[in-house]
Structures are given as structure tokens and as C-alpha cells.
Amino acid sequence: MNKFLSEKVTSIKPSGIRKFFDIVSEMKDAISLGVGEPDFDTPWHIRDEGIYALERGRTFYTSNAGLKDLREEISNYLKRTQNVSYDANSEILITVGGSEAIDIGLRAVINPGDEVIIPQPSYVSYEPCAVLTGAKPVIINLKAENDFRLKPEELLDAITEKTKVLILPYPNNPTGAIMEREDLEKIAQIIREKDILVMSDEIYAALTYKEKHVSITELEGMKERTILINGFSKAYAMTGWRLGYACGPKEIIQQMTKIHQYAIMCAPTTSQYAAVEALKHGDADVETMRQAYNQRRRFLLNAFREMNLECFEPYGAFYVFPSIKEFNMTSEEFATRFLREEKVAVVPGTAFGDCGEGYLRISYAYSIENLKIAIQRLKNFVEKLRNE
Amino acid sequence: MREELLAIIEKNSRIDFSELAVLLGAKEEEVLKEITALEKEGIICGYHTLINWEKTSIEKVTALIEVKVTPQRGQGFDKMAERIYNYPEVRDVYLISGGYDLLVTLEEKTLKEIAGFVSDKLSTLDSVLSTATHFILKKYKDHGTILNEKNHDEREVITP
Numbered sequence: 173m174n175k176f177l178s179e180k181v182t183s184i185k186p187s188g189i190r191k192f193f194d195i196v197s198e199m200k201d202a203i204s205l206g207v208g209e210p211d212f213d214t215p216w217h218i219r220d221e222g223i224y225a226l227e228r229g230r231t232f233y234t235s236n237a238g239l240k241d242l243r244e245e246i247s248n249y250l251k252r253t254q255n256v257s258y259d260a261n262s263e264i265l266i267t268v269g270g271s272e273a274i275d276i277g278l279r280a281v282i283n284p285g286d287e288v289i290i291p292q293p294s295y296v297s298y299e300p301c302a303v304l305t306g307a308k309p310v311i312i313n314l315k316a317e318n319d320f321r322l323k324p325e326e327l328l329d330a331i332t333e334k335t336k337v338l339i340l341p342y343p344n345n346p347t348g349a350i351m352e353r354e355d356l357e358k359i360a361q362i363i364r365e366k367d368i369l370v371m372s373d374e375i376y377a378a379l380t381y382k383e384k385h386v387s388i389t390e391l392e393g394m395k396e397r398t399i400l401i402n403g404f405s406k407a408y409a410m411t412g413w414r415l416g417y418a419c420g421p422k423e424i425i426q427q428m429t430k431i432h433q434y435a436i437m438c439a440p441t442t443s444q445y446a447a448v449e450a451l452k453h454g455d456a457d458v459e460t461m462r463q464a465y466n467q468r469r470r471f472l473l474n475a476f477r478e479m480n481l482e483c484f485e486p487y488g489a490f491y492v493f494p495s496i497k498e499f500n501m502t503s504e505e506f507a508t509r510f511l512r513e514e515k516v517a518v519v520p521g522t523a524f525g526d527c528g529e530g531y532l533r534i535s536y537a538y539s540i541e542n543l544k545i546a547i548q549r550l551k552n553f554v555e556k557l558r559n560e
Numbered sequence: 561m562r563e564e565l566l567a568i569i570e571k572n573s574r575i576d577f578s579e580l581a582v583l584l585g586a587k588e589e590e591v592l593k594e595i596t597a598l599e600k601e602g603i604i605c606g607y608h609t610l611i612n613w614e615k616t617s618i619e620k621v622t623a624l625i626e627v628k629v630t631p632q633r634g635q636g637f638d639k640m641a642e643r644i645y646n647y648p649e650v651r652d653v654y655l656i657s658g659g660y661d662l663l664v665t666l667e668e669k670t671l672k673e674i675a676g677f678v679s680d681k682l683s684t685l686d687s688v689l690s691t692a693t694h695f696i697l698k699k700y701k702d703h704g705t706i707l708n709e710k711n712h713d714e715r716e717v718i719t720p
Contacts (some may be wrong), residue, residue: 193718206718296720345720411719463564467583474582517717540583 184300188523192507196517204517205546208345210409210490211537212464215457218408218450225445232441236433238266238417239444245451246417253377254387256395262422265429266439270375270403270416272432275301277371277399277418278337280427282307286336291322292525293493294341295373307336313527316495319484320349324358331362337369340388343376346524346533347493348469348486353386360391370398375416378407378458381466382487389419396421399428404443406489407458408450413443465490468536468543475547479554490537493521497530499557507532513556514549561586565594566603571704573607612707614699622667622696623674626660627682628689637661640687649677660692671695 174182189206196202213219237243243260250256258264267273274297278288284306290298291312302309310330314320327338340359342351351359363370370388377385389395403416418428432438450457472492476483483494496506503520511517519535521528536543561584568583569575577595581588598604613620632639637655644664645653652665664682668674678693699707 187720189718189720193716196717202717204717207715208719209715211713211715463567466585467568470585471579471582519718523720 180304180306184303187296189296189519192504192517192519192523195508196511199511199515202511202515202517203542203546203549205534205536205538205543206517206519207535207537208491209411209537210406210461211539212409212461214408214410214413214446215450215454217453218410218446218457221449222413222442222446225442230441230445234266234438234441234444236438237264237429238439239441239448242266242444242448242451245448246419249451250400250419254385254390256387256389256400258419259422263419263425265418265425265432266444267403267416267418267432268436268439269405269414270373270401271297272436273399273401273403273416273418273428274298274371274373275304276428276431276435277401277420277424278302278305278307279431280424281337281369281399283336285334287332287334289327289330289335289338291326291339291341293320293344293346293521293528293531294339294524295345296524298339298341298373308334310335311525311527313525314347314349316484316531319486320344320347320493321351321355322359324362327359327362331366331368335366335368337371338363340370340372342372342374343380343385343488345376345489346491346519346521346528347531348489348491349484350380350382350385350486350488351388352383353391356386356388356391360388360394363397364393368397370394371401372398373401375401375403376406376489377402379462379465379490380488381462381469385488399424404447404450408447408454409461410443410446410450413440413446415439415443415447465536468538468540471540471543472534472536472547475551479551481550481554490535492534492536493531494534495531503529503532510550510553514553516546516549516553561590561594562598565591566598569595569604610703610705612699612702614707619669620667621669621671621674622665623678624694624696625664625666625678625682626656626692626694627662627664628660628691629662629685630687630689631661632687640685643685644682647677647681649673660690 243264246264247258247260250258278301282305286307287310288302288307289310291314299309312326312330372388374387389398389400399418399420401418404410473485476494481494483492486492503522507518507520519533521531521533564584577588577591581591629640631637641653641662644650649666650664651667654663656663666674666677678691682688683691
């Protein structure tokens with residue numbers, strides 16, 4: 173049978189997260205801090221709008237690019253939150269989650285042999301999506317001492333004649349790192365000089381805890397060389413609705429729309445109607461959730477400080493990324509033992525790139541009550557390891 | 561800090577100062593000072609417990625009573641409200657816009673006691689023009705909390 177399989181596809185490793193998932197799902201009474209999605213239900217008024225769309229019989233395809241109303245609301249949203257103007261007719265494409273936008277965005281711009289720069293630790297799909305297009309992924313290993321921000325010298329080292337795209341994954345999953353305006357200015361300057369494209373995955377843009385998120389598209393000359401990716405999953409707790417979007421220069425959006433048209437047709441219609449409601453009346457919900465995440469973030473950081481577990485302060489997404497280097501074991505060994513002995517699931521940092529070795533991703537998309545139980549177990553485990 | 565602090569303790573008044581300080585990213589003594597100020601200013605008026613009485617064997621009847629009154633010269637509805645809320649068995653009194661003036665809630669052990677209050681005390685007040693009493697049959701949600709809610713995490717245990 174193997175002779176029928178695509179070599180390119182078989183060359184891709186299955187996600188490290190999947191492997192760990194299989195171990196966790198065997199254990200019945202384990203508690204998990206391994207989830208990369210909000211614990212909140214989608215706010216009721218948004219769900220209600222989805223239900224209403226079904227009741228009215230809005231069960232057909234929408235246009236390939238997505239509902240006009242939705243594209244206009246996205247345009248308004250980006251204007252009011254980031255002061256960037258995108259034309260609803262030609263510069264916005266509604267996709268099946270941010271993940272589809274990553275996939276077709278790369279497919280729309282890559283020729284075989286082009287290089288895609290991917291800073292890691294980062295979300296699991298950039299590298300395989302790049303490989304599938306025939307691109308060569310060039311990995312930048314981000315450093316804890318820089319709070320996992322991308323530094324200009326790291327970028328310069330990675331750029332070659334063949335570099336086509338830089339993937340910019342901030343606010344970051346799994347580290348929780350952000351890029352502030354002055355960090356982005358330095359990166360943007362290099363990007364413009366070297367004439368490279370950026371794919372900026374800003375799916376966690378609404379969830380930052382220092383200053384308001386800055387998009388690289390806000391900087392001079394960057395909107396015209398950036399594919400901006402965002403979506404509804406994280407900000408509005410809508411993961412299962414599978415709805416995201418890409419914004420960018422109309423030439424790129426046009427090509428992406430072509431792939432989307434043939435591969436997907438259009439994003440789910442019910443979800444699109446619900447998303448219009450989210451953008452129109454959802455700002456207060458996002459703020460309430462952001463405040464809850466921020467409280468949990470402070471709670472975890474304080475708990476790590478109390479148990480002397482090294483962790484930089486993350487200002488975005490809903491993850492903390494503590495170091496476990498003092499225990500002289502791999503992230504996977506730590507996570508496996510922690511699960512077996514204390515029945516708490518966390519994700520080894522290596523699931524997000526080799527440089528995640530020595531770190532764990534801990535999600536705080538859980539109630540404080542749950543976090544308290546998990547932290548107590550982590551404390552027990554850490555004390556046990558220190559006494560071994 | 562004030563608004564966020566109030567939002568937290570409105571849902572959990574038993575939280576201790578040190579934990580509050582962590583959640584708010586503030587110092588413990590700042591939190592203590594703020595809470596003392598809030599109590600002094602009458603913004604925090606009490607620390608109550610939300611109880612689902614239906615699950616106990618204790619009988620309780622709750623009634624919402626719509627009351628139409630004649631406002632008093634110079635004092636509007638305040639004087640009437642005061643006369644009503646001074647009865648210890650009255651739980652809440654609100655001034656309402658629309659078809660009637662005051663909404664009074666009452667909690668008693670039996671229907672008879674509520675009937676007694678309405679006919680003997682409330683209706684006999686000079687300025688009360690009429691009353692309409694509604695009995696609560698079932699409580700689904702109270703103070704923003706869904707009673708009998710099942711807490712089950714529907715998510716997969718590990719997701720990217």
C-alpha cells in the first residue's frame with residue numbers, strides 16, 4: 173500500500189501533541205492543562221444568532237470569499253482595533269479557521285525551493301504546511317533570555333537569497349510571548365530592505381495583558397507585504413465553529429480565494445452569521461474573558477514564583493511556558509511522569525519545535541478552581557523531584 | 561482595580577486577601593485598604609451566600625408583589641418605599657417604571673403567611689392603590705448563577 177502514498181506527506185511527522193493525547197486519553201481521572209482552546213462557551217447572543225440563521229433556513233453556500241456583511245464587519249473591526257483599512261471586497265477572505273488561512277496563504281505564494289522562515293516554539297502547522305507546498309522551512313530557535321521574541325539579528329541570520337516569507341506568530345502559542353511596537357519596527361525594517369513577505373498569525377491578538385496588541389500591518393509599508401491571519405476561535409471562544417480570515421494585498425487574496433474556492437467552497441454559513449453578531453456586539457464579552465485569563469495568568473505566575481519554578485512573564489494568549497531544565501530530564505519525560513504520578517496533563521515544549529526542549533506548555537484556559545488543584549499537584553511533583 | 565475587584569468578589573465573597581491580590585496584580589495591603597474603603601462608602605453592603613433552597617427540606621415560598629401607590633407630596637415614592645421595606649419580612653423593594661410603581665419580594669414559609677402580609681399589612685397602607693401577587697414556582701437562575709448546572713468540560717483533553 174505504501175507505494176501509493178505521497179512521499180511529501182509521509183515525510184511529515186504527526187503532531188507531537190497527538191502522541192501525548194493518546195497517553196492522556198487512556199487515563200480516566202487525569203486533569204488536563206493541555207487544552208489550546210478557551211474554556212468559556214461561545215457567548216449566548218452569538219450562539220443564538222447561529223441558531224436563528226438555521227431557523228431562517230440560511231443553510232446554503234455563501235459566496236466563496238464569505239458573506240459580504242461579515243467581510244465588512246471584519247474591515248470595521250480591524251479599523252477600530254488596529255487602525256488598518258482593508259477593502260471588504262478585495263482584501264478579505266473568510267476561511268475555515270485560521271489554520272486554512274495558513275495553508276492556502278502559503279500555497280498561494282510559494283514556488284518549490286522558496287524558503288519560509290519559521291520562528292519556534294510555535295504552533296504546530298506552519299512547518300508541515302510549508303513542506304507540503306514544496307518550500308524549505310528555515311527554523312529560528314527563539315530564546316528564553318529574549319522572552320521568546322524574534323530579534324533582528326536572528327532574522328538576518330536566517331535570511332538567504334531564497335527567503336520568500338517570514339511567519340510571525342505573535343501573540344505566541346505555546347510561549348505566550350508578544351512583540352511590542354519597538355520589536356516589530358526593527359523586524360519591519362529588515363523585511364522591507366530584504367523585500368520579503370510576512371505571514372502574521374494574530375489569532376490571539378485580542379488576548380494581551382500588557383498593552384493593546386500591535387499588528388505589524390500598522391507599521392509603514394507593511395500592510396502591502398503582509399498576509400494577516402486572524403479568526404474567531406480564541407477571542408470569542410468559537411473554536412468549534414471553524415471560522416477565521418485572511419487579509420492582505422488583493423493579488424494574494426485573489427489567488428488564495430481561488431484555492432479556497434476549489435478546495436473548500438466557502439466557510440460554514442451558520443458560523444458566518446454568528447460571527448457577524450460577534451463583531452457587532454461582542455466587544456464586552458471579549459473584555460470579560462480577557463480579564464479572567466489575566467487573573468489566571470497572574471495566579472499561575474505567582475504559584476511558579478512560590479515553588480521557584482523558572483518562568484518568564486508572558487503577556488499574550490493563554491499559555492505559560494515554564495522551564496524544567498533544573499530537573500535534568502526531557503520535556504517529554506517530565507510530562508509523562510507528571511501525568512503518570514500526579515495525573516495532570518501538560519504539553520511538552522518539544523511539541524512546538526526542538527527548541528521547546530526543557531519547557532512545558534501550561535494552558536490557563538481553565539477555572540481558578542481547576543488551576544488550584546493542578547498547581548498543588550505540580551508543587552508535590554516538583555518537591556518530589558528535587559528530593560530524588 | 562476597583563471595578564475588577566468588585567467583579568471578583570461579587571461572584572466569590574469568600575476569596576481571601578492574598579489570593580485577591582494575586583489575581584489583581586496588586587499588593588495585599590492595597591486590596592485590604594480598597595475593601596475597607598468600599599465598605600465605608602457603602603458600596604459593599606454585605607456578604608451573602610447563594611443557596612438553592614429547593615434542594616433542602618426547608619419549605620420556602622417566594623412572591624413578587626406589584627404595588628401601585630400614590631406618591632407623597634415632596635417625597636415622591638421614597639416615603640412609601642420606606643414604609644414597606646421596614647417590614648422585616650420584606651426582602652427587596654424596587655421602584656419600577658411601567659404599569660405599576662413598586663416591586664416587593666417576600667419570602668415566607670407558607671403561602672398563607674404571604675397572603676396574610678398582603679391583605680393585613682400591605683393593602684391597608686393608606687397610599688397603596690392596588691397589589692398583584694405572583695408566586696415563584698421554580699428558580700432556574702439566581703443572581704447570574706444557573707442553579708442545577710452541570711459542569712462538564714466538553715473539550716478534548718489535549719489540543720494544539
